[in-house]
Amino acid sequence: xxxxxxxxxxxxxxxxxxxxxxxxxxxxxxxxxxxxxxxxxxxxxxxxxxxxxxxxxxxxxxxxxxxxxxxxxxxxxxxxxxxxxxxxxxxxxxxxxxxxxxxxxxxxxxxxxxxxxxxxxxxxxxxxxxxxxxxxxxxxxxxxxxxxxxxxxxxxxxxxxxxxxxxxxxxxxxxxxxxxxxxxxxxxxxxxxxxxxxxxxxxxxxxxxxxxxxxxxxxxxxxxxxxxxxxxxxxxxxxxxxxxxxxxxxxxxxxxxxxxxxxxxxxxxxxxxxxxxxxxxxxxxxxxxxxxxxxxxxxxxxxxxxxxxxxxxxxxxxxxxxxxxxxxxxxxxxxxxxxxxxxxxxxxxxxxxxxxxxxxx
Amino acid sequence: xxxxxxxxxxxxxxxxxxxxxxxxxxxxxxxxxxxxxxxxxxxxxxxxxxxxxxxxxxxxxxxxxxxxxxxxxxxxxxxxxxxxxxxxxxxxxxxxxxxxxxxxxxxxxxxxxxxxxxxxxxxxxx
Numbered sequence: 001x002x003x004x005x006x007x008x009x010x011x012x013x014x015x016x017x018x019x020x021x022x023x024x025x026x027x028x029x030x031x032x033x034x035x036x037x038x039x040x041x042x043x044x045x046x047x048x049x050x051x052x053x054x055x056x057x058x059x060x061x062x063x064x065x066x067x068x069x070x071x072x073x074x075x076x077x078x079x080x081x082x083x084x085x086x087x088x089x090x091x092x093x094x095x096x097x098x099x100x101x102x103x104x105x106x107x108x109x110x111x112x113x114x115x116x117x118x119x120x121x122x123x124x125x126x127x128x129x130x131x132x133x134x135x136x137x138x139x140x141x142x143x144x145x146x147x148x149x150x151x152x153x154x155x156x157x158x159x160x161x162x163x164x165x166x167x168x169x170x171x172x173x174x175x176x177x178x179x180x181x182x183x184x185x186x187x188x189x190x191x192x193x194x195x196x197x198x199x200x201x202x203x204x205x206x207x208x209x210x211x212x213x214x215x216x217x218x219x220x221x222x223x224x225x226x227x228x229x230x231x232x233x234x235x236x237x238x239x240x241x242x243x244x245x246x247x248x249x250x251x252x253x254x255x256x257x258x259x260x261x262x263x264x265x266x267x268x269x270x271x272x273x274x275x276x277x278x279x280x281x282x283x284x285x286x287x288x289x290x291x292x293x294x295x296x297x298x299x300x301x302x303x304x305x306x307x308x309x310x311x312x313x314x315x316x317x318x319x320x321x322x323x324x325x326x327x328x329x330x331x332x333x334x335x336x337x338x339x340x341x342x343x344x345x346x347x348x349x350x351x352x353x354x355x356x357x358x359x360x361x
Numbered sequence: 362x363x364x365x366x367x368x369x370x371x372x373x374x375x376x377x378x379x380x381x382x383x384x385x386x387x388x389x390x391x392x393x394x395x396x397x398x399x400x401x402x403x404x405x406x407x408x409x410x411x412x413x414x415x416x417x418x419x420x421x422x423x424x425x426x427x428x429x430x431x432x433x434x435x436x437x438x439x440x441x442x443x444x445x446x447x448x449x450x451x452x453x454x455x456x457x458x459x460x461x462x463x464x465x466x467x468x469x470x471x472x473x474x475x476x477x478x479x480x481x482x483x484x485x486x487x
Contacts, residue, residue, distance in 0.1 A: 004394070015394075015421065016394055016421075019391075024394055025421060224421075287442075289418055289423075311420060312397045312418075312420050
């Protein structure tokens with residue numbers, strides 16, 4: 001489609017599609033906020049855990065409480081190192097009584113798989129590396145449901161957010177359909193067979209069916225700005241092997257009342273000790289765009305932290321960023337400086353997420 | 362893609378006219394994508410051929426602007442501070458700065474429209 005391609009963790013990925021077909025990061029971003037956009041996210045990895053002790057295994061390796069999942073339900077969670085920092089963040093889906101399906105990040109998939117294998121070997125369950133079993137397509141935006149409903153017999157109106165079902169999609173039987181995404185918008189992710197001719201046909205059929213809703217293909221660029229507006233973390237930026245759950249502010253997905261999981265003892269300790277840094281949302285007050293890795297300075301121009309992700313926010317029409325700063329600089333309304341090409345440019349700590357999708361009436 | 366013949370071009374994708382008006386090319390704006398920020402020097406600033414004189418940012422990337430020739434800035438297109446997207450719409454009509462050329466002969470070593478067009482078609486790989 002003439003997209004601008006970039007290598008991303010060994011994958012050739014589209015950054016954005018051409019302006020000549022109505023794309024470009026801003027148009028792609030706006031389509032997802034106001035209509036519908038589709039993403040090829042086949043680079044995501046997938047791990048299956050199946051067997052009598054699959055739940056125990058998932059409970060051991062992840063911080064959220066998978067015992068609360070009904071069959072067909074999914075949850076955001078993370079795999080933690082013993083020190084309470086991130087191996088990766090994941091979505092855990094419960095597909096059957098004793099079958100769990102973990103969607104992991106592209107850049108960490110080999111590491112994740114090895115780590116899950118090593119830490120689940122004493123559980124009576126079977127581990128499956130399923131990353132190459134699927135082409136994963138995300139259909140995202142308020143009109144995603146209208147689009148996908150045209151192509152499937154599954155009743156999508158009955159599928160709640162963070163639930164998963166199976167149905168026929170574009171004539172393909174028994175396709176996994178999850179109401180999930182990485183855009184802070186309503187939407188679906190479908191897992192279809194990876195053969196190129198099938199993937200291409202489904203992609204084209206989705207584009208054709210979405211014409212009446214103004215569907216556009218979206219690349220990694222818009223995926224990043226959309227997730228940033230929604231404050232959804234990106235591995236290697238907001239979360240990493242040197243950042244803890246508390247620092248990242250992901251407390252609500254970490255169930256400390258769970259009997260035991262990797263990282264829990266360290267998290268109990270660090271919770272009592274308090275944090276040295278915490279993740280905040282910044283909005284640029286003066287002219288300038290904060291970018292990943294830029295320094296954050298206090299009002300006295302001393303270095304206090306760093307930007308993890310920064311960009312213009314196409315829907316909000318502001319320049320926003322996520323940054324780690326010491327807790328004493330984290331209060332909403334605090335002024336900090338972002339160092340841009342040697343200059344301290346004023347920014348303010350603002351509430352997050354920057355964008356929250358409107359509730360349906 | 363027609364490149365105007367009334368100006369010279371650099372391999373860093375800037376254009377300059379004989380009277381010292383400077384901008385970026387259509388190829389550059391297309392490669393950058395949606396332009397959201399242009400940072401330019403002030404009137405009176407000295408810029409040197411081959412050195413950076415400003416920055417242009419798209420949603421995704423930050424790119425330096427390289428001076429096609431040396432000189433003193435005599436005017437800055439202030440419109441681009443509030444409407445940087447004009448560069449996407451009309452790169453060859455959206456000038457960035459004007460300079461008083463220190464040495465007009467510097468332009469002789471720059472690319473003609475035809476040479477630049479050939480250069481970008483090779484860079485784009487088609």
